[in-house]
Amino acid sequence: MFLLQLTQDLRQAFKSVYQLEVEESKLTLSPTKKEFEGDFTIVTFAFVKDLKLGPEQIGNAIGQYMADHCSLVKSYNVIKGFLNLELSDAFWIDALQKILSDEKYGEQAPKGEKVMVEFSSPNTNKPLHLGHIRNILLGWSCSKILEAAGFDVVRTQIINDRGIAVCKSMLAWQKFGGGKTPSETGIKGDHFVGDFYVLFEQKFQEEYAEWQQTSLASTIFSQRADLDVTEKEFFKAYKNEYFNQFSTLGKEAKQMLLDWEAGDEATMALWKQMNSWVYEGFNTTYDRLQVKFDKLYYESDTYILGKNAVQKGLDLGVFYQKEDSSIWIDLTEAGMDHKLVQRRDGTSVYITQDIGTAQLRYDDFGATKMIYTVADEQDYHFQVLFEIMKRLKEPFADGLFHLSYGMVDLPTGKMKSREGTVVDADDLMDEVISEAQASSEERGEIAEVSQEEQAEIIRKIGMAALKFFIIKVQPKKRMVFDPKESVDMQGQTGPYIQNAYVRVKSVLRKASDKKEEFASYEGVQAQEKSLLTLLQSYPDILEAAARDYDPSGIANFCYTLAKEYHKFYHDIRILGAETEIAKSFRLALSAVVARTLQHGMDLLGIEMPERM
């Protein structure tokens, strides 16, 4: 918006000098590189063809016109095809004033449109881990960004609270739990239940190992195994079949699933009991991450959905039925495959549930956009799902978006639950916070404030380190999470950005005599211009983040702004400025930087401390 006037004047310049109408899109003003003189640059190569003139000639003519006719332009220089314009103090003062007066700077007006963002969506048999953290941060951040972009946002998750995995932990608790509860043992509910899931796997492995010694097992091995497969490899691959056919524990777990589906009272009671423990644990973790949901969907409610959709698809001729009565869709025209949507026994599959759930959500909220935050291993699933929705002519089909993100790897490689390398979410938060604690003690800056305030500040710092480390990476990229680096508080980190904010706050506390009269400020410094140029770009950054469902741009913006402020702070005196007017200008500039940092970081789910 600040550059609008300039762009208009440039168009006028081309019109007056060359009788050439240029589109705005061709007139992109970019900040001049630091090693050259000037504030904004326009590339004149683009007009060489139209005008049949040399780039330098064009630059000089346009630059001269601008210097003569546009009061914002102080001077210009031309280097090859680059016209660099230096702007007057008035431009910068005006820019600061405009940002200062806009309380919601960067945000867009309400659109009156609803968007639903799904994220987290855990299973109830295991606690949350590092992968969930990336998911949650992305989903939460996108929801905040969409709000800032003027949408009404509904945050949701679908909780996978049923199925064989859930029955495994239930069964293990029933058999081996001895009636213990989380509160008795002092173990957080989700971890408590997760431990029984692990216990089930252990007991099952023991049972399996024993069975492998039986003559039945050897017979199967000799009959079924290919010659070049070792016994060990064979039984590794045979595990599922053993579970389904021979395992006692497997049989019991499957029976429990049947009981659950039949609504057996005792099973339901056990299920509800254990799930309530899990939810209590999840809620603690969500609280620590500072995220919340507006609406929860449970798979136990939705897993039967989709039946109507199957019928509708058949009626529309979108689906077809095979002789064995299973139902399919042919997606080969869209470059995909044939996909099953209903088993021959009439039960629905995963994708059918998703069709039903999407329809339910649309009926519930009427959202025109629905964002699914799910790892990229499900890219194909969502391609198929969205294509089916289009063919079913669902009104919301065009607003579906898979916010796909890459897996989080450790420096040692992939996280594997079997190998116990999964990084637990709660442990991780404990770790970054205790690291923040140690750094803070070393600094001693906040020793004066109350214990409670200290704890709060330290929590904010630790969480900022963790969150920023993850959210700064583009979603679609696979990322390496080095626990050592994630607790760094220096350099390109969350605390570094918080520190810039804290510096502003500290200065503002000391500047009791704030006056906002700086209109006559003269000699705007390079560092001040850099800050204002960055601040001017904030609305565009935000818009792009909302458009692409990508918070990483905001993270990088906040870092760059903080970095630029640290430099400004180091080079230029604020409270000890040469004149009162310069002081006012710098205080206002600092305040606006702090506000923008806080705004941007809030969109990332990161809180700012007032001191640190």
Add this chain to the structure above:
RNA sequence: GGCUCCGUAGCUCAGCUGGAUAGAGCAACUGACUUCUAAUCAGUAGGUCUCAGGUUCGAAUCCUGACGGAGUCACCA
């Protein structure tokens, strides 16, 4: 094998709607705190932007093809 995504400094990442000599941080080395919070700043060093073609006045960025890595192609979820 088909399809999708990724490949930039020793490591972690920016930059990708084409623009000047490709940027940060970490790690290494050097300097700056009696002065607004040094979780800071300044500097040194570090690059065949995986490779090969093409489009263009101009390519890390766009197109094609290789190579390398990951994911996926279940009557699992």
